[in-house]
Amino acid sequence: KQEVTQIPAALSVPEGENLVLNCSFTDSAIYNLQWFRQDPGKGLTSLLLIQSSQREQTSGRLNASLDKSSGRSTLYIAASQPGDSATYLCAVMNSGGYQKVTFGTGTKLQVIP
């Protein structure tokens, strides 16, 4: 059974810092990995999707990498801003004839002005 872990569970940083969020998964047979942000009481906003054949994806100040062999993905946020404060979730879609999705429990980020 796929297990997805996100460390740390919570992170507080001053504005302007570059930071890295981690996502680990136990089964490397995946189709893709997707990063989301969730604001309190709100739905999920897709940030980046990495297909299993890709190594990284970039969007603005965000860069996500994927190392399937080691079961790890990182989300790099450059020059953090207070508006980046949210919970960040990673989700893995499994391959192998079934497309189950497993989410990590998230990293709650607070960027302090």
Added chain:
Amino acid sequence: EAQVTQNPRYLITVTGKKLTVTCSQNMNHEYMSWYRQDPGLGLRQIYYSMNVEVTDKGDVPEGYKVSRKEKRNFPLILESPSPNQTSLYFCASSPPGGGSYNEQFFGPGTRLTVL
């Protein structure tokens, strides 16, 4: 506007009273899925569907039913709701692409309370 819609957004009901939460997408996506989100447990997949008439269980399917008779709709049915099904429910859809599936788009969520 491309979107995933869920109805109702909020629902308070009583134990045992059958209910249906609707999910509809207007993007012609093949893959649709239901999740529940609970504090400390995160998001867990209930059921998913890879196309019309093709559904499969996720990690927490007990107490739920789904159907996929049309591509755009994927209702979640609770035949006999219980208090442990009190949760925030999300529907999502995803287009196919290159033998895989692409990014998931999420609905706004349905907050269900079962008394």
